[in-house]
Amino acid sequence: MGAAVAVPGAGPADAAARRRIGRWLLLVCLMVWIMVALGGATRLTGSGLSIMEWAPLSGTLPPLSEAEWNRLYDLYRTIPQYALVNQGFGLEGFKRIFWLEWVHRLWGRLIGLAYALPLLWFWARGRIPAGLKPRLLLLLALGGLQGVVGWVMVASGFEPDRTTVSPYRLVAHLGLALLLYAALLWTALSLLQPAAPAAREEEAAGTRTLRRWVRVAAGLALLTMLAGGFVAGLRAGLDYNTFPLMEGRLVPRGYWWLEPAWRNLTDNVAAVQFNHRLLATLTLAAAAGAAVVAWRGGRGAAREEAARRRRLALGLLGAVALQYALGVATLLLVVPVWLGTLHQAAAVLVLTVALVALHALRPARAAPEAAR
Ligand code: HEM
Known part of the structure; x- marks a missing residue:
C-alpha cells in the first residue's frame, strides 16, 4: 500500500483524471462497505448456505419458475444444515433464507462491474497514470479472489456434520474484504491528495x-x-x-x-x-x-x-x-x-x-x- 504512485506530468488534465479515478475508487469503497454489512446480515440470518451452486454468470438471475425453486430447495435439503436446523421449514422458509444470499452475491457482481467497466474506460482513453496500472490490476485480482474465497467458505458449510461454515475460512473472507477495502481507500486517498x-x-x-x-x-x-x-x-x-x-x-x-x-x-x-x-x-x-x-x-x-x-x-x-x-x-x-x-x-x-x-x-x- 505504501508504494509510490508515479504521476506523469502535473498538468491540469492529469490532475483532473487523478481526481476522477480517485472518486470512482471511493465509490467502489462505499460498495464494498455495503457488501460487508450485507455479509453480516447474511451470516446472522443463517442465509449463507442457501445457494449450493457456484454459477458466476447464470446465478445472476433468481429462480424464475416454481420448478427451478424446487430444484434449488431439493439441493438445500441434502445438506446437514437443513436436517439439523431447518428441517420441515418448507419452500417458503427456504425462500426467506435464499434472498439475502442472492442479494449478497448480486452485489458482489455489481461491485465487479462498477470496478471493471470504468477501469476499461479510463484505460482505453489513456487516463491512467502509468505507475498506477499494476496496482489497479492487482485490486481487480483481489476482488476476483474474494469471490472465490467466499465460495470456498460457503462450500465448507456443506460438509458432513457441519451446520455453519469453517471459522478459519470466515476469517479469511472477512480479512480479505478488509484488505481489499484498505487498498482501495489508500489508493483513492493518494490520488485525491497526492502530496503530503x-x-x-x-x-x-x-x-x-x-x-x-x-x-x-x-x-x-x-x-x-x-x-x-x-x-x-x-x-x-x-x-x-x-x-x-x-x-x-x-x-x-x-x-x-x-x-x-x-x-x-x-x-x-x-x-x-x-x-x-x-x-x-x-x-x-x-x-x-x-x-x-x-x-x-x-x-x-x-x-x-x-x-x-x-x-x-x-x-x-x-x-x-x-x-x-x-x-x-x-x-x-x-x-x-x-x-x-x-x-x-x-x-x-x-x-x-x-x-x-x-x-x-x-x-x-x-x-x-x-x-x-
Ligand atoms: C475496537 C473495537 C472492536 C472492533 C474493531 C470489533 C470488530 C468486530 C468484528 C470485525 C467482528 C466480526 C464480524 C464478522 O465476522 O464478520 C466482531 C464480532 C463481535 N464482536 Fe466486536 N469489535 C470491537 C469491540 C467489541 C467489544 C468491546 C465487544 C464486547 C465486549 C465485542 C463483541 C463482539 C461480538 C459478540 C461479536 C460477534 C457478533 C456476531 O456473531 O455477529 N466487540 N467484532
Missing part, C-alpha cells in the same frame, strides 16, 4: 509521534477485527453475555485449556471472546493515547496544524469508542441481527478513520510528483 503537507521541523516531530500512536491503534484494531471474525465464526457471542466480567471472572474459567495451545486462539469459545474484548480494550487505550498526544503535542505547532491533528485523533477515538459500545451492546443483547450487522459495518468505519488519519499524517516526500 510539508511540515516545519518542530511540527514534523509531533506528527511523527502521533503517527506512531495511530499506527499502533490501527494495527490493534485490525487484530481485533480478525479476532471478532472468530467470535462470529464460533458463535461465541451467544455465551458469556455479561460485561466486563465473564461468569463473574475477569479472565474466564477454561481460558487456554485446549492442546496444542494455539487452538485456544481459534477454537475455544471463552478464549476467543476474551481475546476479542482484550484487543478491543487495547485498541481503545491506544486511540485514547493518540488523542492525548495530539492534544499535548499541538503546543509547538501552528494553530491549523494543531487543530488538524486533534481532529484526526479525536475522529479515531470517536469511531473506536462507538464500535466498542456497539460490541458491548451486541454481547449484552445476545447478538440481535440488526446490532450484529451494525457492529460488523462499524468495523469498516474504524478502518476508514484509521486509514484517513494515517494518510493525512504520512511523511512529506521530497519528490512532489510522487504520491504515497
